[in-house]
Amino acid sequence: MEKPVNADEFVDRFMVGSMEHLRHQLSPVKIFRLTEIAPYLKIPIPPIFLGYNLLVHLTEGYFEHQIGPKVYVVKAPAVLINTYGNISAIRSVDTSAKGHCVLVNDSAMTSIFREQEILNIFTVSPLLNLSTEGNSSLDKLFGLLYDELHTETPYKELSESLLKSLLLKIIKLSASNNQLNRRQEIAMMFKQLVHKNFKKEKNISFYADRLAVSINYLNRCVSSVYNKSSKELILEVLVMHSQLLLFESTRSIADICYELDFPDPSYFSRIFKKIVGISPTTYRKNAK
Known part of the structure; x- marks a missing residue:
C-alpha cells in the first residue's frame, strides 16, 4: 500500500533544480517562502498521500490544489490548510506566487496543541479568503516564524509559540473558535x-x-x-x-x-x- 509522502520525498519527486536549501531540515516544523518553491514545481503534481500538515499563506498570485475529490482555486490573499492523511494534488501554480508554506509533522501537532485546539483547526474550511487587515497580520506572524526557523540556532519554544499564534489567528479569522459540543x-x-x-x-x-x-x-x-x-x-x-x-x-x-x-x-x-x-x-x- 502507498506510504505517506514526507517533505524531502516531495522535493525529490516533484521539484527541479538545486533544492538543497529545502532538504534535510530536521525540525518537525518547516517553513519556506513560496518564491523558493513555486517556480520549481513539476506541474501538474499527481495525487499523493500527504505525510504532514500543510499550511499555505498566499499573499500574491494563485494556485489550484486538490484535496480528496474537491479542487480549490486559491487566489491571494488567502490561506489553505491541508491536514495529514489527505489525498492531495496540485493542478496549477502561478510561478510568481508569494507568501509562505509551513509543514508540520503530525506528532508535532499533538505535542504543541491541546486536543480542543486541534479539533478547532480541523473545523476550518481548507480555503480561507482573507481581508487586507487579516492578510497583513498573518504575513507578520509568518515572517517572524520564517526568521526564527532560519537562524543558525532556532529557539524551539519560540518557534512553537509563533506557530501556535499563527494557527489560533487563522481559527479566529475563520470564526471557527466557537466551543465544540x-x-x-x-x-x-x-x-x-x-x-x-x-x-x-x-x-x-x-x-x-x-x-x-x-x-x-x-x-x-x-x-x-x-x-x-x-x-x-x-x-x-x-x-x-x-x-x-x-x-x-x-x-x-x-x-x-x-x-x-x-x-x-x-x-x-x-x-x-x-x-x-x-x-x-x-x-x-x-x-x-
Missing part, C-alpha cells in the same frame, strides 16, 4: 482516527472503543456532523486511497480492491462510482 468533538476525533488507522482498522467497533463510546452513539455523532454514517466515512477514505493506487500503480483493479479489503471487485466498483461519480476503469483512463 460533545458530538462535534467525537465526530472529528473519529475522522482523524480513520485517516491514521484505516489501513489496519476498518471495523467501527475499533473506533468506538478508542473513543470510549458505543457504536450507536458514534454513528449519531458522525451523522449529525457529516451527514453520513461511520461506515460511509470509512469507505470514503478507502476510496480516496484507491484513487491514488489507480493513478500510481499498474496493478489490476481487482488487486487494488483486495489490498484495501473490499469483499469483491464488483462491490468496490459500485462504491467507487457512488463516491467519485465514475467507475475505477474510467478514473484510471482519465488520470493517465
Whole structure:
C-alpha cells in the first residue's frame, strides 16, 4: 500500500533544480517562502498521500490544489490548510506566487496543541479568503516564524509559540473558535482516527472503543456532523486511497480492491462510482 509522502520525498519527486536549501531540515516544523518553491514545481503534481500538515499563506498570485475529490482555486490573499492523511494534488501554480508554506509533522501537532485546539483547526474550511487587515497580520506572524526557523540556532519554544499564534489567528479569522459540543468533538476525533488507522482498522467497533463510546452513539455523532454514517466515512477514505493506487500503480483493479479489503471487485466498483461519480476503469483512463 502507498506510504505517506514526507517533505524531502516531495522535493525529490516533484521539484527541479538545486533544492538543497529545502532538504534535510530536521525540525518537525518547516517553513519556506513560496518564491523558493513555486517556480520549481513539476506541474501538474499527481495525487499523493500527504505525510504532514500543510499550511499555505498566499499573499500574491494563485494556485489550484486538490484535496480528496474537491479542487480549490486559491487566489491571494488567502490561506489553505491541508491536514495529514489527505489525498492531495496540485493542478496549477502561478510561478510568481508569494507568501509562505509551513509543514508540520503530525506528532508535532499533538505535542504543541491541546486536543480542543486541534479539533478547532480541523473545523476550518481548507480555503480561507482573507481581508487586507487579516492578510497583513498573518504575513507578520509568518515572517517572524520564517526568521526564527532560519537562524543558525532556532529557539524551539519560540518557534512553537509563533506557530501556535499563527494557527489560533487563522481559527479566529475563520470564526471557527466557537466551543465544540460533545458530538462535534467525537465526530472529528473519529475522522482523524480513520485517516491514521484505516489501513489496519476498518471495523467501527475499533473506533468506538478508542473513543470510549458505543457504536450507536458514534454513528449519531458522525451523522449529525457529516451527514453520513461511520461506515460511509470509512469507505470514503478507502476510496480516496484507491484513487491514488489507480493513478500510481499498474496493478489490476481487482488487486487494488483486495489490498484495501473490499469483499469483491464488483462491490468496490459500485462504491467507487457512488463516491467519485465514475467507475475505477474510467478514473484510471482519465488520470493517465
